Amino acid sequence: MCSARLGITVVKMQSALIADRIQFAFTIMFHYLFPIATMGLAPFVAYFTVKGIRNNDQTALRTAQFFGKIFALNFAAGVVTGIPMEFQFGTNWAGFSARAGSVVGQTLSMESVFAFFLESVFLGVFLYGRNRVTPGFYAACAVLIWIGSWLSGFFIVATNAWMQHPVGYVVTKSGTIELRNIGAVLLSSFAWWQYVHVLDGALLTGAFILAGIGAYYLLDRRHVDFAQGIVRAGVTVGIIASVIAIFPTGDRDSSDVTHFQPAKLAAMEGEFRSERGAPLAILGMPDTQHGVLIDPLYVPDLLSFLAYGNFRANVNGLSSYPSADRPPVDLTYYAYHIMVGLGSLFLAAMLAATVLLRRGRLFESRWMLWILMLAMPFPYIANEAGWTVAEVGRQPWIVYGLMRTSQGTSPTVVAGETIFTAIGFAGMYFLLGVVFLFLTLREIGHGPEQ
Amino acid sequence: MNVAAFVVLAAMLTAYVMLDGYDLGVGAVHLWFSKTERGRAASFAAIKPFWNGNEVFLIAAGAALFALFPKVYAAAFSGFYLPFIIVLWLLMIRGMSIELRGYFTSDIWNGFWDVAFWLSSALLVLFFGVALGNIVRGVPLDTQGYFAGTFTFLLNGYALSVGALALTALSMNGATFLWMRLDPDLRPRAQTLMRALWPVVLLLFIGVTVETIAAHPIGAHVGLWIAPAVALAALIAVYASKRAGGALAASSAFLAALMASAAQTIFPFLLPAFRGGGLDIYNAAPNAYSVGTALTVTIIGVGAALCYGTIAAYRMMRA
Numbered sequence: 001m002c003s004a005r006l007g008i009t010v011v012k013m014q015s016a017l018i019a020d021r022i023q024f025a026f027t028i029m030f031h032y033l034f035p036i037a038t039m040g041l042a043p044f045v046a047y048f049t050v051k052g053i054r055n056n057d058q059t060a061l062r063t064a065q066f067f068g069k070i071f072a073l074n075f076a077a078g079v080v081t082g083i084p085m086e087f088q089f090g091t092n093w094a095g096f097s098a099r100a101g102s103v104v105g106q107t108l109s110m111e112s113v114f115a116f117f118l119e120s121v122f123l124g125v126f127l128y129g130r131n132r133v134t135p136g137f138y139a140a141c142a143v144l145i146w147i148g149s150w151l152s153g154f155f156i157v158a159t160n161a162w163m164q165h166p167v168g169y170v171v172t173k174s175g176t177i178e179l180r181n182i183g184a185v186l187l188s189s190f191a192w193w194q195y196v197h198v199l200d201g202a203l204l205t206g207a208f209i210l211a212g213i214g215a216y217y218l219l220d221r222r223h224v225d226f227a228q229g230i231v232r233a234g235v236t237v238g239i240i241a242s243v244i245a246i247f248p249t250g251d252r253d254s255s256d257v258t259h260f261q262p263a264k265l266a267a268m269e270g271e272f273r274s275e276r277g278a279p280l281a282i283l284g285m286p287d288t289q290h291g292v293l294i295d296p297l298y299v300p301d302l303l304s305f306l307a308y309g310n311f312r313a314n315v316n317g318l319s320s321y322p323s324a325d326r327p328p329v330d331l332t333y334y335a336y337h338i339m340v341g342l343g344s345l346f347l348a349a350m351l352a353a354t355v356l357l358r359r360g361r362l363f364e365s366r367w368m369l370w371i372l373m374l375a376m377p378f379p380y381i382a383n384e385a386g387w388t389v390a391e392v393g394r395q396p397w398i399v400y401g402l403m404r405t406s407q408g409t410s411p412t413v414v415a416g417e418t419i420f421t422a423i424g425f426a427g428m429y430f431l432l433g434v435v436f437l438f439l440t441l442r443e444i445g446h447g448p449e450q
Numbered sequence: 451m452n453v454a455a456f457v458v459l460a461a462m463l464t465a466y467v468m469l470d471g472y473d474l475g476v477g478a479v480h481l482w483f484s485k486t487e488r489g490r491a492a493s494f495a496a497i498k499p500f501w502n503g504n505e506v507f508l509i510a511a512g513a514a515l516f517a518l519f520p521k522v523y524a525a526a527f528s529g530f531y532l533p534f535i536i537v538l539w540l541l542m543i544r545g546m547s548i549e550l551r552g553y554f555t556s557d558i559w560n561g562f563w564d565v566a567f568w569l570s571s572a573l574l575v576l577f578f579g580v581a582l583g584n585i586v587r588g589v590p591l592d593t594q595g596y597f598a599g600t601f602t603f604l605l606n607g608y609a610l611s612v613g614a615l616a617l618t619a620l621s622m623n624g625a626t627f628l629w630m631r632l633d634p635d636l637r638p639r640a641q642t643l644m645r646a647l648w649p650v651v652l653l654l655f656i657g658v659t660v661e662t663i664a665a666h667p668i669g670a671h672v673g674l675w676i677a678p679a680v681a682l683a684a685l686i687a688v689y690a691s692k693r694a695g696g697a698l699a700a701s702s703a704f705l706a707a708l709m710a711s712a713a714q715t716i717f718p719f720l721l722p723a724f725r726g727g728g729l730d731i732y733n734a735a736p737n738a739y740s741v742g743t744a745l746t747v748t749i750i751g752v753g754a755a756l757c758y759g760t761i762a763a764y765r766m767m768r769a
Contacts, residue, residue: 076546080542095524106747109514112506113513113748412531439550
């Protein structure tokens with residue numbers, strides 16, 4: 001009788017946990033589509049605005065106006081979908097908020113007072129004040145929006161990085177995790193490397209957006225001057241960003257995972273059993289029942305070398321961790337391989353485009369323009385996949401090593417409530433997504449002002 | 451320091467009510483204010499550059515509550531789960547309506563977002579008012595501070611009357627803002643609307659104040675009469691003012707005094723329980739270093755935002 005009742009309680013908590021995780025994953029992944037673009041486009045908008053005003057360059061000003069509109073659509077969608085993110089910590093993750101809010105509340109609060117005000121005040125001027133303020137003030141607005149969007153990203157990554165690798169805290173007698181050193185939280189090298197990687201992913205996306213839209217106009221033989229300018233800017237930034245994504249930032253993030261979250265590394269690489277001279281799986285499908293990769297394509301000893309700089313080093317497999325401490329393998333493994341595979345393709349595409357650009361043949365190479373145009377959605381997928389590795393691979397911890405995700409949910413909110421609100425968010429976001437795509441494609445269809 | 455944290459939080463919410471108060475108010479009245487496309491488009495144009503910055507005060511106040519008093523944040527948001535999520539949905543619909551209206555010159559498109567804007571603004575104000583009324587009145591809490599009552603408990607007469615006061619006061623505020631900001635030929639309508647709402651606001655204000663003081667006697671604390679007295683004086687000044695700018699300043703002062711009255715009534719509690727006790731500024735706070743950090747960050751950040759926000763708004767409105 002008693003154990004049966006206990007069974008029901010456990011099932012109830014499990015289903016609430018799953019509902020909470022699905023709702024958060026869905027709302028954050030949808031939301032993040034927009035900050036990728038705002039963080040990625042903001043530097044371009046600022047650059048073209050300053051260039052246009054300083055040199056009285058009309059093409060640069062038209063470019064800034066055009067991407068300013070695209071930026072504004074993304075910003076609005078980002079704000080609308082971002083508000084539920086902050087509040088979900090309280091509504092669905094009250095256990096986590098009550099216990100760790102003393103730390104994570106700080107960085108989230110810094111985001112709103114240091115970044116949100118900056119972005120929203122100056123975007124208001126940038127969009128509606130073109131003829132009301134002086135050109136110098138107008139250019140300053142574009143730069144301040146850029147700073148705001150990158151600051152916002154920093155505080156979010158700092159929050160997440162603390163959950164990945166907690167520092168600067170103290171655990172009290174009652175079990176709450178409280179702030180002891182804000183400097184340690186903000187200056188954690190884990191956070192900074194993660195931030196640079198995230199930012200670079202956004203910048204790469206911005207570069208592909210510019211190159212892709214420009215390629216589309218060139219293929220369509222419209223707005224040629226404008227299009228050549230943005231393809232040039234996109235490819236120039238894109239080649240740098242696609243290198244930085246791999247080295248040093250991707251490399252440093254892997255090394256942080258190796259040192260601080262070895263179970264995540266094992267899941268990412270599909271490494272089920274510990275071994276010396278562990279091979280790197282390029283392809284293969286994990287079979288979690290038997291603990292093997294199906295149809296693998298291995299490079300011998302390479303994982304040992306990449307992780308520890310020694311081809312014979314031991315890499316701990318998933319089997320060396322208690323089953324309660326292992327992250328889900330399939331999702332982590334695929335997300336990681338999708339991110340790395342796409343990252344390699346981005347580098348190849350940008351390298352080819354750069355060579356053609358240097359030789360002055362890019363704008364006539366229709367095959368390359370086709371590639372650039374069709375590549376546009378893929379950086380989004382790579383960014384989302386990267387976050388999936390970070391977040392799914394962090395399981396079963398909500399604060400790594402300190403607090404389990406199952407302890408983080410709200411004691412008063414049951415699965416049925418969350419399922420209802422998740423359905424509501426799905427409907428709302430579907431509408432928003434349709435409207436957003438429609439308006440964005442319409443802006444691209446119109447092209448820059450003449 | 452915990453007292454300072456309470457004051458800062460109250461100040462941020464007050465700033466939110468004063469600033470987003472005018473664009474929420476515009477939303478609550480704009481369907482009645484004008485039946486013509488020109489009047490409605492002008493109402494949207496008057497708030498479009500500013501509403502997002504104003505709304506950041508709500509986000510920032512929420513985040514400051516998270517950092518300063520995590521237990522209250524957790525208990526309040528999860529305890530009132532569905533109302534909070536509905537508020538989020540309304541904020542989303544409202545944001546979409548402001549951004550999307552006017553994208554096309556189509557009566558169907560604009561008419562849809564007109565109604566969405568009105569409905570979401572009015573419902574938000576009503577929700578906020580009912581929520582504030584319940585907080586002042588106190589709600590049933592369990593030992594951890596989580597809400598332990600039912601939805602119907604929240605729909606009591608006191609909370610509903612605070613909701614009605616919020617809706618009418620912000621409508622009046624929105625009408626006053628339109629009176630100040632619109633083209634001269636549209637102003638008389640806004641002023642008329644403001645004057646029509648004024649007696650209702652006065653009646654509700656007196657009713658709510660009497661009820662509140664009856665439940666939380668002020669007694670010998672003479673200082674506690676200041677906020678309600680300022681509110682009454684400001685409300686009279688709204689009607690008496692000949693100039694729109696003066697009326698809007700008075701209306702904003704009225705809202706601020708109402709928020710101050712609410713804050714002094716619940717102090718030192720942040721989430722009072724219905725029959726005494728609850729989460730207060732001491733039992734819901736983490737260590738002093740944590741509170742101090744959050745307080746410093748908030749004061750510096752909001753202070754800076756007020757400075758550059760004022761500069762930006764001044765440069766925008768000067769033209």
